[in-house]
Amino acid sequence: MHSTSPAPLIREPLHAPVAHLVRGGVVEGIHYGSVVVLGPDGEVELGLGDIEAAFYPRSALKPVQAVAMVRAGLPLDGELLSLTAASHSGEEFHLAGTRRILAMAGLGEDDLRNTPDLPFDPVERDAWVREGRSPSRLAQNCSGKHAAMLYTAKLNGWSLDDYLDPAHPLQRGIAETVEDLTGQRVAQVTVDGCGAPLFAVSLHGLARAAARIASAPSGSPEGRVADAMRVHAEMASGSRRDVAALMRAVPGLLAKDGFEGVQVAAQADGRAVAVKIADGADRARVPVAAAALVAAGVEPGALAEFRGEALLGGGKPVGAVRVVGALEVGGSAVACA
Template sequence: MYSSSLADAPPIREPRHTPVAHLIRGGVVEGVHYGSVVVLGPDGEVRHRIGDIEAAFYPRSALKPVQAVAMVRAGLPLDGELLSLTAASHSGEERHLAGTRRILEAAGLTEDHLRNVPDLPFDPVVRDTWVREGRPPSRLAQNCSGKHAAMLYTCVLNGWSLDDYLDPGHPLQQAVAEIVEDLTGQRIAQVTVDGCGAPLFSLSLHGLARATARLTTAAPGTPEARVADAMRAHAEMASGSGRDVAVMMRAVPGLLTKDGFEGVQAAALPDGRAVAVKIADGAGRARVPVAAAALARAGVDPSVLTEFAGEPLLGGGVPVGEVRPVRALAPLTEPACA
């Protein structure tokens, strides 16, 4: 049964996205990225919004920290780098594969028990090496394998069935759905299947920001704080070497951030300030600078965010432009401390 304190599910409609970034080439706007952005203050109130922050959307892997919280609440005993890997969209580096094997071994299981889709490593350099070595796609290399291994471990600990652990009606996925609603504060609008095969829950961008803030403001030792602490301390396990979200967590003290396919990113600071971004066309080249601009709008010192302004647009190998967030995302006042 739904809690009476939960808000209604967000409406399923075509999101009313607006321009959030311009592609500038030679001083001319060559392209426009549409999307939506929400900025929450320490009190949880909306301090700034662009586009449609209340329509139902799929947060994709940006919801993995919440899924990890659900597993910890269900008894998952992992901490540190393995808990970070539980919430990961990893690059397929050897440390990610080794960590996933460790989770499976702790559960008394093997790679054969995984039900995520076989894939090549996410990181282009790692993937190229993998291909040169003639290695086929594998479930272990797929970027969600840490989450899936942790799901299986959680099932073993609770005596739940393994073969159908991805079924939305499975006790594990019911427990995840309950925590998604608890932390977002709203009912789930729709359930479908994510790229890895796991259930994917539709909520609002506002709800995603709220849930991320719940992790960073939780009391020490709680499942929420354990997940946030693990991801911040082991950012490369939650992503990969040189990945923008890992670099951003190292650059901004106390920041927790997680990206997701189709241009999604959520981030929160220890005082509860939080942002969430959705780029309508799914472009990563817009996601990073827009997320950085949203954090600056939330009060993070822009000087620590300069490296996230986006990669330059090249013409003949020479920088001729950039992806630039719209003026509506410019900081209002002098930056607060990060």
């Protein structure tokens, strides 16, 4: 176990400008946010905005939740463990994987307590709508995590109906793992979009947790989760998702996104980055994260496809999202031209 610091303060984050939306040479919009880059020794090499305020990592915390379940005896590895840490796209292989986890537990879709939804991926969602299919718990992007939660509870002889209660042994164990890997007490507990408990930590703490998972020895709970996600990146996200493409582009990288503009990524040597875009915009999340990875030592050429989409006018490129401030040193190499 790692030493644990006090909980981060709950306050209005003091975000800083991290990206400009430039159209025809004029700054049309500004994205504020916070960014932290950790070196292999765990020290902060770059900090922008407010990296110590309490915030909700949303689904970027799922690798930590998966580690907690492995520590509690979850026997999954490979693609099914990757699915445990996934915000999946709702593609058929994700649904099939979730069914497999439920079958191992002797359970079915009706035992899930996540919120019914349509698939996250637009292509899959459009197909469901055309076919007249209704939202389902299986299609919702957190179903793999919820199936694994049920399996973990079943293996430990814990109750199933209330597995999402923060007082449940499963959720208490997850909270302990969050505090262990982030190195700080949880500041606040609320409910995530899928219905599971959500823990507030700092951006710094999130980066530290990702670094500890990515650099852990193979065979350890942390190492098993990291290996599963890196090898089965599409299972942790989707075949058309930027986070899977990011892991493919940078060998050995562990990456996870989260709603409201959150991105975390870490390398096997312990270097890590974490990003929070204040307005939750995905269009800034990826370019800012790419610039942060350059600052963390990733070769800029490997990140060329993550420069961000060009801003169009009349169907032609007329602008771009450009990282600003301290990120420009690395970000200039990956900014959309």
